[in-house]
Amino acid sequence: METEKLKVLLKQVQLGQLDIDSALVKLRDLPFENLDDFAMIDHHRALRNGFPEVIFGQGKQPAQVAAIARRLSEHSDKVLVTRVDRAMADAVLLEFPELVYHPLPRLLVLDRSEATEKKPGVLVVTAGTADMPVAEEAAMTAELMNNAVDRMYDVGVAGIHRLLSQTDRLWRARVIVVAAGMDGALPSVVGGLVSAPVIAVPTSVGYGANFNGLAALLAMLNSCAKGVSVVNIDNGYGAGYLSSMINQLKG
Amino acid sequence: METEKLKVLLKQVQLGQLDIDSALVKLRDLPFENLDDFAMIDHHRALRNGFPEVIFGQGKQPAQVAAIARRLSEHSDKVLVTRVDRAMADAVLLEFPELVYHPLPRLLVLDRSEATEKKPGVLVVTAGTADMPVAEEAAMTAELMNNAVDRMYDVGVAGIHRLLSQTDRLWRARVIVVAAGMDGALPSVVGGLVSAPVIAVPTSVGYGANFNGLAALLAMLNSCAKGVSVVNIDNGYGAGYLSSMINQLKG
Amino acid sequence: METEKLKVLLKQVQLGQLDIDSALVKLRDLPFENLDDFAMIDHHRALRNGFPEVIFGQGKQPAQVAAIARRLSEHSDKVLVTRVDRAMADAVLLEFPELVYHPLPRLLVLDRSEATEKKPGVLVVTAGTADMPVAEEAAMTAELMNNAVDRMYDVGVAGIHRLLSQTDRLWRARVIVVAAGMDGALPSVVGGLVSAPVIAVPTSVGYGANFNGLAALLAMLNSCAKGVSVVNIDNGYGAGYLSSMINQLKG
Amino acid sequence: METEKLKVLLKQVQLGQLDIDSALVKLRDLPFENLDDFAMIDHHRALRNGFPEVIFGQGKQPAQVAAIARRLSEHSDKVLVTRVDRAMADAVLLEFPELVYHPLPRLLVLDRSEATEKKPGVLVVTAGTADMPVAEEAAMTAELMNNAVDRMYDVGVAGIHRLLSQTDRLWRARVIVVAAGMDGALPSVVGGLVSAPVIAVPTSVGYGANFNGLAALLAMLNSCAKGVSVVNIDNGYGAGYLSSMINQLKG
Amino acid sequence: METEKLKVLLKQVQLGQLDIDSALVKLRDLPFENLDDFAMIDHHRALRNGFPEVIFGQGKQPAQVAAIARRLSEHSDKVLVTRVDRAMADAVLLEFPELVYHPLPRLLVLDRSEATEKKPGVLVVTAGTADMPVAEEAAMTAELMNNAVDRMYDVGVAGIHRLLSQTDRLWRARVIVVAAGMDGALPSVVGGLVSAPVIAVPTSVGYGANFNGLAALLAMLNSCAKGVSVVNIDNGYGAGYLSSMINQLKG
Amino acid sequence: METEKLKVLLKQVQLGQLDIDSALVKLRDLPFENLDDFAMIDHHRALRNGFPEVIFGQGKQPAQVAAIARRLSEHSDKVLVTRVDRAMADAVLLEFPELVYHPLPRLLVLDRSEATEKKPGVLVVTAGTADMPVAEEAAMTAELMNNAVDRMYDVGVAGIHRLLSQTDRLWRARVIVVAAGMDGALPSVVGGLVSAPVIAVPTSVGYGANFNGLAALLAMLNSCAKGVSVVNIDNGYGAGYLSSMINQLKG
Amino acid sequence: METEKLKVLLKQVQLGQLDIDSALVKLRDLPFENLDDFAMIDHHRALRNGFPEVIFGQGKQPAQVAAIARRLSEHSDKVLVTRVDRAMADAVLLEFPELVYHPLPRLLVLDRSEATEKKPGVLVVTAGTADMPVAEEAAMTAELMNNAVDRMYDVGVAGIHRLLSQTDRLWRARVIVVAAGMDGALPSVVGGLVSAPVIAVPTSVGYGANFNGLAALLAMLNSCAKGVSVVNIDNGYGAGYLSSMINQLKG
């Protein structure tokens, strides 16, 4: 029940066109239906944050993705589809060619927003080059949400000087996404060097006792550095979204 | 090598008391030793944030804990010791009675800081009453770091109306810590209701296929709500520290 | 040994054509052989429930499936084959074209039963659209067993208002199947809203620390809501069958 | 906001004492607060089912348990506390001696309800005698919810004739709880013999590669018998509650 | 229904005292009840093998154990109770002092059988001295079942010559029980040296990544030697019982 | 060093052609080299058992398999290659066409042995038809080792009467191989019905929480029936080999 | 900041062209930037060891691999690319034909170094022939690092005499790499026979409860032999590199 309907109902009570008991019955279902109202408000808030609903592409049909994307594009100047492989991208683009495909992070993006100053503060770091797809998923998500993203790739702990030689960039960040596979040690080191929140993203890069990212995930959850929290394995989008939430926080 | 020593060295070069090659040899070891200098700066930053080094009590001897706490108290007006059971608390308090023991979150705290306005914005939520020790560890950590903490306990998803009837408090928060054991479902629901970062803390509350918090941990990592990240099982301190980092971020 | 044979044997004893010791020897093997008799009775019961033997298609040869299906169709007006991919379906349909293939739930169905009033009471709910194949397997199984099935799809906890706005449909159900992947949180929320039995079906939808449905499975087993029980990952058929068992229970 | 308050508000609108916009503001928070109303309705339903809130004793303080139990006893003629060891029971009974302690299922029970005919239909089965604590937790829970419970203990598959000699009792049941540890094979056998729903409860009885009930849990989830669903390891209470839900279903 | 009752029933039919339909009804329940008959036969077989029912002591009450043991002792000259710790043994012996307690394998034994020649052929081997409790449980079980048992302890693979210097004893065995913890490598080596069946018993001896015997269990399951099969972790009794089954096989 | 060489050496010592110290040096390496001698004896024993070395096909090149098979065929009238898929079989048969391919158990077999009476006593049982490839691997291995194999397929516990109606065949067996996937319950039931050794083979048949046979494996390891031991998942060959070892044991 | 720049800075201070405070500011960033300097030194050390950076091929694009390899080849006479399948090898060789592809260990190698005496001492052992790809990766890595490598393949514990007959070669080694899958028992046996360090490499050879090398990994970690340490599953390169480190150690 939307606000308008609620007004009508109250008007009817006021005018004596509806007795209180009948109004009560109608209101009984209000609590949950009315949630749409609040959801809409929440939706407005999301739009102000510069980001509408996101489409999780994996496991969907290209036609479904194209249809949902087109519908979203009617209410928003930005559309994001994640986990899109090349074949799906080709099929979707046939139906909705305004989208742009980014093969490394496997994203389909539509951005018709007017150029606004992007807010600096998000730094995305990777341990190796193989972690780049996940990192780019995070970085592009954050960029689409109006953040200027600094990238520092391939600075894993096995050659710690690569990281240490760039501490100024680490210290400048307001929030840091660290993507790492294998031993997942990098977030601990980064977390020990800075006092900004670190969002650790374990990647499935590795083999053997890596168990598809489990080793990195456990290492990150056990980080002894302060301010480190963890998202799902390979969840670059989630890390990017969260980094924007934090970076865009008003003081 | 501290700044003072570095100044002396440069002075010697300036005065011709030290030739360049000898200075070079001395500087060769500078990079790492000098880190103490940067660490000190970092230390200063930590102090500005209102929080010095924290002592992880578990597995230490009471005498060790008392000694470290006393040493820290000489440089800081706040001291925090985590994971202190009653027996250790009693032993430590004998040696360092200025500390105050909080049995529920198992914390030893010293707070001689002058009263400052605490910054609101941190909300700590639990699914059940059994999650309260972890939640209090988070809440008291955040409070010690100058945050005003709102507490919303026992609002688990099995009785979802308890949570939904307080959405205003959810929406008012700038960052939310959600502690939950068993099925770990609460962070997903909270994350779906708000647009603030959610720090999910799986607790070891449960039995059987809970596997000491593993079930809750996996559920939280797989949350489909946006903005949810996860810390280690029962890591209330880590969640509280991170919540403060985020809440204290300058816009 | 069927009832008829047993009668003959007793008749022979009665007529003195078979002495007691010889009868005893013949009866010695009766307990187990005679089970066929009970099985038949059980079979009759199954038929009354509207459902004969079901064929698990996965790992069988198309020719095997076609042969078993045809044999079953000789004794029953309904045949159900589960876990049939497109290639197998095409091959089976060549040999047994009366079957109808439903690609989403991957079912082959034959239903020549006369139209009877289907009993309402089964509700099938999913967290996301990706859970629909499993949900449809449950729903179509229940429908084939003479239940009218209400479907409520894509109401996952990350947008809890989608679920809450339809509580009337939740409350109307006598038994609810809830299919969810990722964090598997939905059955707990549904179970907290209703007082009907909830059959939770973890799905393998997800990635990373989802571990092919393990995260959802564990979450569901640890649900703190009352009346929730769990079937195997992706076991839509089992959930649908059980929902019918419960819904068809005579008061 | 309770129904009474809602009536007052509508009355005020009707009487012109409250204008529509002010009423709207007050109603804005209605949806969730009003849930208490629905919860109360739901609470009534629970009472009709013969069962109020249940207290999970594990991890609580005796004083807490006694206080909650006493409060519940003021609104209900039945109180149930689960997972109560002997020491807690003694402490709680000191404060609330009306409760009765059952050491085998570790339950504290208060039942002041008038004797009503209990509905037959629930059968509780165990594989071994060591599974009896879990089975009794289920059986007593179901009994407290007004079900007459048939018990069939120590009929594990290693001596299958013990089970097979009592098939009449199996066939008479409307819903069956099967508690088994070790290999967890019994629910499959029972499920193959009956056409009633089977609620499988893995128990932590066993050692070595049993992994505290994991072996039984996995076996039960993979049961090839129809109509078997599973609850958490050692969750006798949950199984008993669900068995009552099903048994009490009106046709 | 026992054989005698069955005879009576047939007699009644023969004498015309019972009509066929009534007899049929009585026979309907025969199959399973009559199993008691077969079970008895099987029981006789067990007695011939020299071994009655065994009592699994773990988790039982001393009074229960004493009662069951005494009852068994009335029908058998041998009684075996496994997994009995010292406290339980003391309590049981107070009530049933004829039993003898063996603390290393934690067995309570009663053996009033007349001395018969024990059949040689069973060899029990351990990797270390810490595996001896499990090995003795196996050895004493086999001895009680009338097998002469050869023991070869502490011949683990880290000092392979200890094993190799006794190959004659290995080759003389008809069936070999090998108990090993830690890396569980010994059964593979033994299996490679002999052509007799090897029953591998992983023990929980070890620490860290041994995971309470899991490492040894997996190693043994993956043995590339022929003729190796595995029982549960620490299941000395099961291995001993099986070794007797095999050793006592008539050619 | 073979026996012949050893004789020569001793002869040289006897004849004074070799002094003792030189002989000692030559003998120093004897222990291990001479093992070939013992291995040869062991090889003879293997041949008497009717079975030479077996080739594990998986992961080998067809040319390798053909070469090893041909070499073995020069010393033995039987050759067995396991885990051979169709493509490898075709390639191997091109080079070594005397082999016969059995697609269900994926075996390549050469049997030029003269027809001998095969010893009865081995029974191979499966829970479902999908377990047949593993069961046939066991059965054909046992047959090749001169055992007459009885097959009882598709008698899983979900329809227990299928098994119970054939107890005579169960009781006739001297050793029983039971292959089962899913819940792995069948070996427990079989083990409870017989007093012969049961070799349980978990198969990878199943899905979801079956975890590729882990559920069945754990269930079998935890069997409460006596005389059950377990081999690796899908290890039909190992079970067949062991069943022959046991069946061929001389009393 | 390189050494040269540091000299210039010091010179400026010496000449009074730069005051001490300004120099201090410039030196503040020195520690980490200057690490490039140390890294270079470390790089020199690596070159002296005969081995430059190694390229992990898995997951990279052929063009990337070719480009990095060519760049490395400009500074080194040796290039090593690991985990290169045939398709990638073909693509890389098109662009950089000087590389040589070794299909068994899946290595691309460039070695233009002048022939130097390779240092003996490294022995590489495998349990089976299927472990050879991993073993060859280790062996060729060690050879490229100027070690003479002895190979002892297919000496698994199921036929222990194959290993024992070659103890002289075992005893001659200064460091031993042992690659084994399945039960992973070989390193324990080898470690028990020698007093040289043993580097155990679990391989993913096996099936079922091997869990892709987990069984072998756990066995090796639990080895009771002295001097055994473990690298990741299938990590032949890592084992080879470490074996060279140890073998090349100056006394």
Add this chain to the structure above:
Amino acid sequence: METEKLKVLLKQVQLGQLDIDSALVKLRDLPFENLDDFAMIDHHRALRNGFPEVIFGQGKQPAQVAAIARRLSEHSDKVLVTRVDRAMADAVLLEFPELVYHPLPRLLVLDRSEATEKKPGVLVVTAGTADMPVAEEAAMTAELMNNAVDRMYDVGVAGIHRLLSQTDRLWRARVIVVAAGMDGALPSVVGGLVSAPVIAVPTSVGYGANFNGLAALLAMLNSCAKGVSVVNIDNGYGAGYLSSMINQLKG
């Protein structure tokens, strides 16, 4: 058979007192028995390395430990017992007071060897102070084996400057033992800084998703730094022993 006996046998052959066939029979058992001879040689080698057999105390009886220690002390001037808790130590010392107990590493030590120059080169590093018991077990083991051990404790990656300020000590080491719990990240960082072999020891320090050291273990196995190998969780003794093996290697 010892060398002496072998000589006698050859003498008898030489003297014609023993014919060749009889000698052959006696020699048949030589290979394995004679291993004692080689083992003795190996024992001598062990003594030259300064280290006899070590006693694993865990799970043994104090009397056993005392007896074995005393026996070893008769042939060696050094005795080491590992994993001795305080209670066992007190009991053992009563019987064998010459031993010295070190409570931190839980070692009982006897060292009557004459002072020799200990060889420098072993460095033992820990991430935290809680890792010290494991580190000391490693360090004292290496010291007892005549290595001078450098200790660098509490230099975990969360405060990376503590490690980096001491790179000279890292670079001076010939072999480094790194003990770390929690995220297990330190060995990767150390391995990236040095070109010496790194022996990583995961410790069980941590909580929650650390799973008693599993997180650290997996991280270390997945280290991307070169030259890192891993021993069992908390296996300080093994790491210390291996470090000595490597450090004592003659160039």
